[in-house]
Amino acid sequence: MLAETICSAVSAAGLGIAAITAYRRRFLAAARMAAYALVPLGLVxxxxxxxxxxxxxxxxxxxxxxxxxxxxxxxxGTRAAERRRGGAQGSRKERRAAARAARRDEVAPGTSGPAASLPRASGKPRTKSGSAEDDFSDIEAILKKHGI
Structure with missing residues (x-):
């Protein structure tokens, strides 16, 4: 009961100050004060x-x-301890990196994955006996195409 009375008194005082401010033709400031003054009344x-x-x-x-x-x-605390010692299962970044590496290993050069059947930038299909230079030539061709 006391808290409601105090909030109502604060609202009434704020609205009074806003009215005086509006009388001095500072309408924007008066409107802002009235808005703040109505908050305790709304809470009550x-x-x-x-x-x-x-x-x-x-x-x-x-x-x-x-x-x-x-x-x-x-x-x-448990999260900090897990980060400090590396965790039993490793951190989230380590697990993601391991998952990415596993996916790369699934479709490695020389296997029959989806990348093996795609044509290269030179227009020739990939062969199973492709060398590392062939792979980098594809990347170089793409970079040159984009002007990099």
Missing amino acids: LTGAVQWLADTAFSPVAWVGFGALGAAWLLFS
Whole structure:
């Protein structure tokens, strides 16, 4: 009850100051002050002030906030320890890099993957006995095509 009275008084004082500011022909500032002054009144009317007052003075609520804080500390502490020692399964970046390497190994040169059947930039189809120079010539052709 006291919190609602205080918020209503703050709103009334803010609206009074906004009216004085508007009387001095500073309408933009007066409108901004009126907006700020209506916030506590809106909180009172929605019941948020009563809920907040009940929560702030409730020992059960503070125990709940303490439990949430302890959970957060445990989560962040275990995450920091996992990063520091590398984790049992490795970091997310390491797992992604391993997955990418596995995908590259699936379609390696000399295998019958989707890349083996595509024509090269020179117009010739790939052969199974392609050398490293052939692979780099494809890349060079693409870069030259784009002017790089």
